[in-house]
Amino acid sequence: MTLLHKATILIVDDETKNRSLLEAMLKPEGYLTITASSGEEALAAVAKNSPDLILLDVMMPGIDGYHVATQLKANPATRNLPIIMLSALDDRSSKLAGLSAGAEDFLTKPIDRAELWVRVRNLLRLKEYGDFLAEHNQLLKKAVRGQNEEIMERKRAEIQINRLNRLYAILSGINAAVVRIRNRQELFSEACRITVEHGHFKMVWIGSVDAQGELTPMAWSGFNEGYLDQITSYIKDNGTNSLLLIAQAIQKKTPIVCNNFDADPKLTHWHIEALQRGYRSMGIFPLIGDDQLVGIFTLYASEPNFFDMEEIKLLTELTANISYALEYLKKEEKLNYLAYHDVLTGLPSRTLLHDRLVQALTNSHRHKDKLGVLFIDLDNFKNVNDSLGHHVGDMLLKQVAAMFSACMREGDTVARLGGDEFVVILDSITSENDAWMVSQKILKFMTEPLTIEGHELLVTCSIGIALYPKDGEDAKALLQSADGALYLAKSKGRNNAQFCTSEMNAKALERLTLENSLRQAINRQEFLLHYQPRVNMVSGEITGMEALIRWQHPTQGLLYPTKFIPVAEESDLIVPLGEWVLRTACKQNKAWQLAGLKPVCIAVNLSARQFKQQDLAEIITRILKETELDPCYLELELTESMVMQHVETAIVTLTQIKAIGVKVSIDDFGIGYSSLNYLKHFPISFLKIDQSFVRDITTNRDDAIIAKIIISMAHDLGLRVIAEGVETEEQKSFLHLHCCDEMQGYFFSTPIPAEELEILLKKGRCMSIKNPRLL
Numbered sequence: 147m148t149l150l151h152k153a154t155i156l157i158v159d160d161e162t163k164n165r166s167l168l169e170a171m172l173k174p175e176g177y178l179t180i181t182a183s184s185g186e187e188a189l190a191a192v193a194k195n196s197p198d199l200i201l202l203d204v205m206m207p208g209i210d211g212y213h214v215a216t217q218l219k220a221n222p223a224t225r226n227l228p229i230i231m232l233s234a235l236d237d238r239s240s241k242l243a244g245l246s247a248g249a250e251d252f253l254t255k256p257i258d259r260a261e262l263w264v265r266v267r268n269l270l271r272l273k274e275y276g277d278f279l280a281e282h283n284q285l286l287k288k289a290v291r292g293q294n295e296e297i298m299e300r301k302r303a304e305i306q307i308n309r310l311n312r313l314y315a316i317l318s319g320i321n322a323a324v325v326r327i328r329n330r331q332e333l334f335s336e337a338c339r340i341t342v343e344h345g346h347f348k349m350v351w352i353g354s355v356d357a358q359g360e361l362t363p364m365a366w367s368g369f370n371e372g373y374l375d376q377i378t379s380y381i382k383d384n385g386t387n388s389l390l391l392i393a394q395a396i397q398k399k400t401p402i403v404c405n406n407f408d409a410d411p412k413l414t415h416w417h418i419e420a421l422q423r424g425y426r427s428m429g430i431f432p433l434i435g436d437d438q439l440v441g442i443f444t445l446y447a448s449e450p451n452f453f454d455m456e457e458i459k460l461l462t463e464l465t466a467n468i469s470y471a472l473e474y475l476k477k478e479e480k481l482n483y484l485a486y487h488d489v490l491t492g493l494p495s496r497t498l499l500h501d502r503l504v505q506a507l508t509n510s511h512r513h514k515d516k517l518g519v520l521f522i523d524l525d526n527f528k529n530v531n532d533s534l535g536h537h538v539g540d541m542l543l544k545q546v547a548a549m550f551s552a553c554m555r556e557g558d559t560v561a562r563l564g565g566d567e568f569v570v571i572l573d574s575i576t577s578e579n580d581a582w583m584v585s586q587k588i589l590k591f592m593t594e595p596l597t598i599e600g601h602e603l604l605v606t607c608s609i610g611i612a613l614y615p616k617d618g619e620d621a622k623a624l625l626q627s628a629d630g631a632l633y634l635a636k637s638k639g640r641n642n643a644q645f646c647t648s649e650m651n652a653k654a655l656e657r658l659t660l661e662n663s664l665r666q667a668i669n670r671q672e673f674l675l676h677y678q679p680r681v682n683m684v685s686g687e688i689t690g691m692e693a694l695i696r697w698q699h700p701t702q703g704l705l706y707p708t709k710f711i712p713v714a715e716e717s718d719l720i721v722p723l724g725e726w727v728l729r730t731a732c733k734q735n736k737a738w739q740l741a742g743l744k745p746v747c748i749a750v751n752l753s754a755r756q757f758k759q760q761d762l763a764e765i766i767t768r769i770l771k772e773t774e775l776d777p778c779y780l781e782l783e784l785t786e787s788m789v790m791q792h793v794e795t796a797i798v799t800l801t802q803i804k805a806i807g808v809k810v811s812i813d814d815f816g817i818g819y820s821s822l823n824y825l826k827h828f829p830i831s832f833l834k835i836d837q838s839f840v841r842d843i844t845t846n847r848d849d850a851i852i853a854k855i856i857i858s859m860a861h862d863l864g865l866r867v868i869a870e871g872v873e874t875e876e877q878k879s880f881l882h883l884h885c886c887d888e889m890q891g892y893f894f895s896t897p898i899p900a901e902e903l904e905i906l907l908k909k910g911r912c913m914s915i916k917n918p919r920l921l
Contacts, residue, residue, distance in 0.1 A: 153198035153270050154178040158188040158214070159232065160206040164255075168201055171259045172266070185209025189217060192224055199269055204233040204244065212247040219248030226276055228269040232257070234827060241325075252325065256826050258862060264470055268321055271463070275314045282307050313460045315344035320464060324471040333475070334365035337468055341445065342368040348424055349373070349446045355439050359396055360385070364441070371423055392442065395430040399439050401462055402430045403453040420446075427452040431465040435473040443468065477859055480852075485786075488562040489839070489848060490540055491547035497787065499561035499569055503621045506559075506573045510614055517614035518572035518581035521628035522550070522588070525606045525640040527566035534601060537845065541598045542605065553587045569625070578613055578645065585609045585643035592641075606641035608632055617646040660713050663699070668722060672698050675730055676897035679906060680749070680868065680890045683882050686913040688906065690747035690781065692890060693731035694897045695723070715753060724756045725765065732773040732780060734900055739779075743907045749781040749811065754788045763802035770806070777807030781832070785813050789828060797827055804829040811868065815856060826863055833860045837871025837891070844876040854884050861885070878913075 155177050157168045165181045172179055180197065182188040185208055188200070200218075204211040211231055218224045229251075231244035236254040244252045250272075251265050286300055286307075319340035327333045334352045341350045349368030353361045361381055366374050380389070387393045391410075395402040404410045405427045407420045420428075425446040433441040443465050447453070453461075486498040494502065503519070510517040524546065531539040543566065550560045550568060559571040572581055588609065595604045610632030612618060617627035627646040635644040667673060677691040697705040714720040728750050735748040756762065770777055782803060789796040789812070800810055811832035812825075835856055839849045853869075860867045869881050872891030881889055894913050895906070 152176070152178070154180065155266070156180050156182060156188065156191055156197040156200045158182045158185070158200060158206075158211070159203040160184060161203075164203070164232075168257065168262075171257065171262055175263055175266075177266070185211065185214040188214050192218065192227070196224060196227060198228075198273060199266060200227060200229045201266075202229050202231055202249070204231055204235070204240070212243060215244070215247040215249050226273070228273050230265055230269065236827065251321070254826065256864060258826070260470070260862070261474075264467060265321075268317060268467065272314060272317060275310045279307055279310055279314075309457065312345045313457075313464070316341050317460075317464055317467075319344055320467060324467060327471075328475065328478070330472065330475055330479075331364065333468070333471060335367070337443075338365050338367035345445075347445045348448045351444050352433070352441055353444070354441045355396055359387075359439075361389075361392065361396070361442065368446070369423055373419060373423055373425075376419065391428070392430060392444075395432055395442055396439060399432045399434065401432070401458055401465075403458065404428045405451045405453055408450075424448045426450045429453045429458065429461060431461055433465060433469045433472060435469055435476060440469075440472060477855065480855060481859070484852065488564075489852065491544055491562050493547050493551070493568075494559060494561040496561070496563050499559065499563070499571070500621055502559045502561075503571055503624070506571055507614060507619075507621060507624075510574065513574070515574045516576065516578075516580075517624075518570075518575050518578070518584070519612045519614075519624045519628045520570035520572065520581065520585060520588075520643075521610040521612075521625070521632040522568040522570065523608050523632055523636070524566035525608055525636075527605070530603065530605070534599075536841065538598055538601065540842070540846075542596065542603060545596055545598070546592075546605070546607075549591050550588060553584060553591060569628070578611075581611050581613065582643070582645075585611060589641065589643060608635040608640045609643035610635055610646065611643060612646045660710060661717055661719070664710060664714060664717075664719050664723075667697060667699075668719070668726070672700070673723070673726065674698060674899070675727065675734065676899055677734075677748075677903045678890050678897040679895045679903065680888050681894050681913045682888055683878075683886055688746060688911065689888055690749060691903060692749040692751075692783070692897075693727060693734075694751075695727050711753075715755065720753045720755045721759070724753050725769070727751075728766070729769050729773065732769055732775040735779055736773050736775045738904060738907060739775075741904070743904070744910075745776075745779055746907070747779050747781050747809065749783050751783045751813065752788070754785075754791075757784060757788050757796075757799065762799060763806060766803065766808060767806055770808075778809075781809040781811055783811050783813040783834070786815060793827075797829075800829050814870075830865065832866050832868055832888075834868045834870050835886070840869050840871045840877055840881075840891070841873075844874075844880050850880070853881070853886075857884055857886055 155172060157165050157179055158181070159165050159168070160183050162183070165183070169179045169181070180191060180195075182191050185206055188202070189209070191197075192200075202211045202214060211233075215229050215231070218227055218229065225248075229249040231247075231249040231252045232255060233240055233244070233252070234255040241252045250269055253262065253265060286304070320337055323333060323336045323340065327336060338350045338352060341347055347368060349366065349370055351363055351366035351374055353363045355361050363374055363378050377389070391402050391404060407417055407426055407428070420426075423446075425448070427447045427450050429445045429447075429452075431443040431445075432439050433443060445461070486495055487493065488495050506517055509515070524542075527539065527542075530542055543562075547560070547562060547568070550570065554560055554570065555572075557573055559573075561569050561571075563569055570584070572584060575581055588607065592605065592607050595602045597603070610628045610630065612624050612627035612631060614624060618624040631644045631646040634647070635642050638644065674696050675693045676696055677693055679688045680690040680692065681687065682689045695707055695711075697710055699705050711720070714723050731748050731750050735746075739745050759765065766780075766782075770780065789800070803810055809831040810829065811834055812828075812830055813834045814836040815833045833856060835853055839852050839856075842849045843853055844850070857867050866887040868888040868890065869877075869886050870890060872878055872881065872889040872893045874893060877891075878889060878893055898906075
């Protein structure tokens, strides 16, 4: 067999940068590469000197990837040449089209380096097996023609061919399963089935191993007859360490085999049980994820001495593929959980609340049921944070969340919106009295003092109640009505519950007044920008700044965005306001450059309404041209929810923005609902870790783990990471230690007016970067 690292790989892509990137990814593995920029060039290159594998882009001018694959597979001389299709499309139909054209595998752009290595290595290994089989088939034909002296060699070749056929089928089947399956249990079950069906093993099972080293069987296939149940019962009674070979595999994290059940004293207890079921030999292979043992893959054969060195080598490679898939699934599951749940309390987040409320409203409309929404706010919660610290406040929120959940029926939803705000969905209630009884139950629970770190706290709450269909027929209307009722409860002295009433117009009037003032403020030029510097965590230098809007109100003084942006977003004012911010920021950045200051990038937040504009790219281009700012010095910040509302449309818009030369970052990452499955398709440059994770990053283990996961996965995707809200030396050191690229926050500078930032840039102020210690 040939050495995989000497293989020649043909890279076919009409984009020069894509070809260069793939060559750079493959170089560390020792592969030789040749390139082609079109389907025609690819066919000519193969005809001249056939490579060992082809990485083939789907969408190209002229002959596309599908037709290239079809032509190669139709030619007997090249039909066995392995092909991996490359595409930015991740839908099922695109994958099926590639496989129908003859491709052996399919990768979605942007390409993950580790995944590329695994897929290339697997296909080259499969090609080696195929070449080996073809060669030995020729030997068999010669032997059949009368070469009796080679009978023994033929038998050995037959054994090897059978082995390779089995392992080839297993490897192919499991590789296909890894590509299509996104569920851990389903992957375990499918891996066991494929291994038994194609590998002719008597029985196969996979078990998970927890942090304490305890084993739990998860999936199996083959001739079991209660054997696995006995193992499970034995583990429960005696512990995993009582199974000597399994314990050895877990402790050493290396494959362990028994090639003869009759002779191995470590299997005395299981000797008779195994032989009765036809088991003669066994192999145990560890599953490793993030350098930790997460499970074992155990195989039983009906022949003694089945697991020789070649078998162990190939099964170890197979297990590595399963381990890689588990590691990928674990990261994606973590991000998906974060997308829909509040990190602190574990309750549904705003996103999941909206989904459940829409579903509950649909059911209520269909069955003509009533539905209740409770908006809950803790009274004077800020005093707890200010007097006892945020960590006590966080512990209080956890206890309160558990208390609220205990008051609900099965099927009701308790969600945390953020801060000390909670929302309850009461599905299928018979009358408003049902909602009232739940509110009174909550208020009664809250009369009991809570003890946290020696502090006895008596915290009350205010509750606003809205009912469907009386107070609103959609999610937004119901939440607004419940919020209005909450406002009424607070105005009546707090620690009470109030229904939404027709008299609730004070808040609506206040909003209308603010909206009118906003309209006048745009014409009167009452808005201004402050700028918060962004700092490189290696050099300490200022690398850019974020532009943040302020309103110099004629009577109320300087107002921050939280006061007026929600009103602007609900009206049609956010679009002209957002365009003003973009133009002003670009103009200011160009002015600094003309003054001889070091050019840096300026980040501007885009609203959801702006992002939905069909002519957004044209607006950005026009403003850049008007202000004469080079596009490379502009960055646009979007939230996760904005790009995830309509993924396909978002990809088109982001691609248009990138084509201009403008950078894009995802703001507040970790609190929305992105998953790697979508994130890897977005042409973005930065992820910004939300300050809610940064705040307790040195004291809260969950926040620290989340931050490290985001940094690691962003770097795997070729993205830079910016941490928001960095306020302490300890936070900065932690982020520096874990390779965060940039930071912004009060630790270096608050948002400041343009003239103050100009002074910082002139002085060339840098942040001190000390050697971080492990926190």
